[in-house]
Amino acid sequence: MNTIPLKYLELLACPKCFGTLQPHQDDLVCKKCQRTYPVVDGIPILLVKEDLDASTQTSANSWDQFWDHWGMHKEGEVEKHPYYSKVLEHIRAHGPEGDWGVFLELGCGNGALSLGVAKSRQVPVVGIDFSLGACRGAKKYFEQEGVDGFFVVGDIQRLPFKEKVFGYIFAGGSLEHFTDTSVGVNEAYRVCQEEGKIYASVPGITLTTLTVYQTWGNIPELPLLRPLAEWFHIKVLKSRHMKYGYEKSFTHKGFAKYFARAGFGDFRFGLFDYNREMHLLPFAWMKKTANWILSIPLFWPMFYLDAKRD
Ligand SMILES: [Zn+2]
Numbered sequence: 001m002n003t004i005p006l007k008y009l010e011l012l013a014c015p016k017c018f019g020t021l022q023p024h025q026d027d028l029v030c031k032k033c034q035r036t037y038p039v040v041d042g043i044p045i046l047l048v049k050e051d052l053d054a055s056t057q058t059s060a061n062s063w064d065q066f067w068d069h070w071g072m073h074k075e076g077e078v079e080k081h082p083y084y085s086k087v088l089e090h091i092r093a094h095g096p097e098g099d100w101g102v103f104l105e106l107g108c109g110n111g112a113l114s115l116g117v118a119k120s121r122q123v124p125v126v127g128i129d130f131s132l133g134a135c136r137g138a139k140k141y142f143e144q145e146g147v148d149g150f151f152v153v154g155d156i157q158r159l160p161f162k163e164k165v166f167g168y169i170f171a172g173g174s175l176e177h178f179t180d181t182s183v184g185v186n187e188a189y190r191v192c193q194e195e196g197k198i199y200a201s202v203p204g205i206t207l208t209t210l211t212v213y214q215t216w217g218n219i220p221e222l223p224l225l226r227p228l229a230e231w232f233h234i235k236v237l238k239s240r241h242m243k244y245g246y247e248k249s250f251t252h253k254g255f256a257k258y259f260a261r262a263g264f265g266d267f268r269f270g271l272f273d274y275n276r277e278m279h280l281l282p283f284a285w286m287k288k289t290a291n292w293i294l295s296i297p298l299f300w301p302m303f304y305l306d307a308k309r310d
Pocket residue numbers: 014015016017018019030031032033034035
């Protein structure tokens with residue numbers, strides 16, 4: 001069944017020209033530029049593949065495989081999951097006061113967090129990811145739990161949505177994966193409603209990202225370090241170890257600058273704490289010690305920014 005409910009169809013726009021999309025047989029067609037987009041299992045593929053930059057294309061392929069092999073949690077398990085439940089607390093605590101409007105998750109992956117939002121807030125939930133495997137998994141989750149939600153395959157740098165349609169945008173570990181961060185942030189601003197909020201978490205520049213994160217090629221966004229890290233990880237090592245694709249880390253100020261330039265205001269920062277599972281460490285005391293070390297700000301690898309559109 002490829003029918004897209006009207007309340008979701010109304011949010012969509014052609015990623016090429018932002019024209020209105022209308023259903024035609026099994027596809028969506030842009031009224032303005034006539035471009036056709038397929039809908040697969042109820043998931044619109046609103047991606048212009050040739051417009052993706054090379055790093056996004058590489059990441060899309062590796063994440064597709066990742067999500068295709070990902071095992072689902074059982075019904076009701078997500079909210080109890082140590083990692084997801086903690087992040088859900090963050091999302092709830094930083095949402096707009098009053099009505100959230102439509103919730104958007106940028107880089108939704110398997111949709112576990114969106115599911116938590118849909119179940120606890122009764123708001124329309126939309127997830128976007130450049131991997132069809134991820135969107136399929138997310139859709140399965142929502143069906144398993146009998147919750148309403150909508151997933152779109154698309155590019156964060158070219159959001160296939162109309163202007164000012166979302167009241168709350170969550171970007172958990174997604175905005176760091178682009179060489180030019182401003183493109184995605186400007187897009188988030190375009191689709192955010194007035195008085196709407198964004199909550200984003202990214203790696204910060206700390207002792208952990210400067211050491212441990214280098215094993216998968218994290219790029220610290222600092223004047224001399226960035227070109228050096230890009231030269232080493234991409235040119236010398238040919239990106240082979242960059243298992244999360246292209247990934248940057250930021251200073252609070254550096255990250256906030258993108259949001260200020262886009263038009264957001266009212267910034268708040270904090271440590272993005274979540275329960276690390278530390279799979280690689282064999283003993284409970286080791287996991288405990290590692291978690292304790294990481295709780296020191298100098299080491300803490302992730303931070304959040306929360307901002308508002310005036
Ligand atoms: Zn168009």
